[in-house]
Amino acid sequence: MSGIERPAGRRGVGGFAEGIGFCFRGLGWVARHPGWWLFGLIPALISLAIYVAALVWLGTHATDVAAWVTPFADDWGWRDTFRALVGFMIFVVGLALSVLTFTAVTLVIGDPFYEKLSEKVEDDLGGLPGGDPPFWSSLFRSVRDSLVTLWYVVLFTVPLFVLGFVPVVGQTVVPVVGAFVSGFFLTVELTALAMERRGLRRRERFALLRANLPVTLGFGVPLFLSFMVPLVSVVAMPGAVAGAAMLVRLRLAPAPAPEDQASGGRAPGGQARDTRPA
Incomplete structure (x- = not known):
């Protein structure tokens, strides 16, 4: 995995709480750097305008969409009620997908903005690991990886949408599972910048996040739930990017300290050096 060892960390509830902590650390960082917060708002505002128009x-x-997807109900006596329910579910799924794809689209639109913001966070924590990839290469890879991630999201969302019609289960278990699935993929998108900076490709990033699932979900699920609130995703996006950079550097794949660059960031014995503050 590009010479990066997975650091040991807390699991279960402890790991989930640790992930939540990185959400607050990212928000705290942008609160101390308001200029960077305003800088990070620009792409989020552009995406917001696009998504508001689409959701309206x-x-x-x-x-009308419900009628198009349910032609078999044309002769039903309770057709209008059924299609109103289907239409409502379609809008809910669209809203959930907008939360997930908002991050992906905003990261693509704001790639140069968030790259600089993420670099600034890591610079404050002791320096940048590795070198910067060419801009266009990074942009095309970001678009490709976002499309692949979106495909995975659809694969999970469609079955959950269908299960949402099951009585009781659809109103209890499905929303919880959906929040965890959405939180995982939200973390995938947000940590992509910092992981690419370390030479980690898509498969390696997925493997690293799955291996640290509690902290991954602890970071992504609260953000997903908060992003469901109108305008929160816009205001909190810079903090989410900052928190993701901290999550990768300090917990998932610690960057080598400046004095270790010559030795590839390896501590004696071949283990990755943990740069987390004491």
């Missing part, structure tokens, strides 16, 4: 259209045409 979906909200006003949800019933």
Whole structure:
């Protein structure tokens, strides 16, 4: 995995709480650097305008979309009620997908913005690991990886959408599972910048996040739930990017200290050196 060892860390509830802590650490960082917070708002505001227009259209045409996907219900006596329910579910799924894809689209639009913000966070923590990849190469890889991640999201979302119609289970278990799935993929998107900086490709990033699942979910699930609140995703996006950089550097794949660069960031005995503050 590009010479990076997975550091040992807390698991279970402790790891989940640790992930939540990185959310607050990222928000604290942008609170101390308001200029960078404003800088990070620019791409989020552009994405917001696009998504508001799309959701308004979906909200006003949800019933028409429901009629299009349920032609078999044309002769049902309770057709209108059924399609109103389907239309509502379509809008809910669209809203959930907008939360997930908002991050991906915003990161693509704001790649140069968030790259600089992420670099600033790591610079404050002791310096940048590795070198910077060419801009266009990084941008195309980011778009490709976001599309692959979106495909995985759809693979999970469609079955969950269908299970949402199951009585009791659809109103209890499915929303919880959906939040955890969405939180995982949200962390995938947010940590991509810092992991790419360490030479980690998509498969390696997925493996690293799965191996540290509690902290991954602890970081992503609260962000996903908060992003469901209108405008929170815009305001909190810079803090989420900052927190993701800290999560990767201090917990998932610690960067080598400046004095270790010559030896590849390896501590005696071949283990990756942990640069987390005492």
